[in-house]
Amino acid sequence: MELRDLQIFKSVANHGSVSHAAKELNYVQSNVTARIKLLEKEFKTSLFYRHKKGMTLNPEGRKMLVYVNKILQDVEELKQVFLDSDTPAGTLKIGTVETVNILPNILASYYKEYPNVDLTLQAGLTEELIKEVTDHQLDGAFITGPIKHPLLEQYDVCTEELVLITQNKSFHLEEFMTTPILISNQGCGYRAKLEHWLKAEGLLPKRIIEFNILETILKSVAIGLGVTIVPQSAVEYLSTTGKVHCHPIPQKYGIISTVFIRRKDAYMTNSMECFLKKIVEHH
Secondary structure, eight states, rough: OOOHHHHHHHHHHHHOOHHHHHHTTTHHHHHHHHHHHHHHHHSOOOEEETTTTTTEOHHHHHHHHHHHHHHHHHHHHHHHHHHOOOOOEEEEEEEOOOOOOTTHHHHHHHHHHTTTTEEEEEEHHHHHHHHHHHTOOSSSSEHHHHHHOTEEEEEEEEEEEEEEEEESSSSOOOOOOOOSSEOTTTTHHHHHHHHHHHHHHOOOOOEEEHHHHOOHHHHHHHHTOBBEEGGGGGGGHHHHHHEEEEHHHHHHEEEEEEEEEETTTTTOOOOHHHHHHHHHOOO
């Protein structure tokens, strides 16, 4: 078994396809298939379900993927330990929820000072970003916090006020019973705050409509489709133009914190250390 075999296994597992894995790794398909078969022969077990649409990990394959991810991450960290220089360089994979308004300032300042770092940004919901950081798929992420997690450490980024957004100038609690709520999918920190508020008030919403994009939610509120809850800073332009109206919510549910998370046991590269310093500078 070679290191490339584990890389091939992970790629096939992620894509569910030999052809897609071959394309990603720049191998011929027959080579990918052969290496997977050799792995299965060496471990004396099948690792995938084979079907017309591709390949899906079976229970043994899922068990193996946990170890493969750890091994490949350890190898990557080993490279970083010995190749890391005083000048930040390499790659930095960062995740973020949509409404971190201070983020562009952090990124611009970081890129200006450390242009050799290949920084990539991936949007997502808090719960899925936490999972991707713990699974080593991301080096860190901006999420709704604070959180308590044994594998993660967190750094304060900012605190914002949540507001209820409506098309009309006035809104009464009873209207939640007749007005659709437009909100992100499960795993969104703002949604959790809203649900706790409504539960405390004993209110059952008429309908919840889920969206993946904040801009779509706000445009839908502006045309009267429903109401939503977001940080006030995210709707400053729309509210000043009168397209939507902001309403305060109880302080217990109206304060939201953004934190940056990373694995406690991850090697601290110069690139990450400098990124954390930029967060502190803008806090």
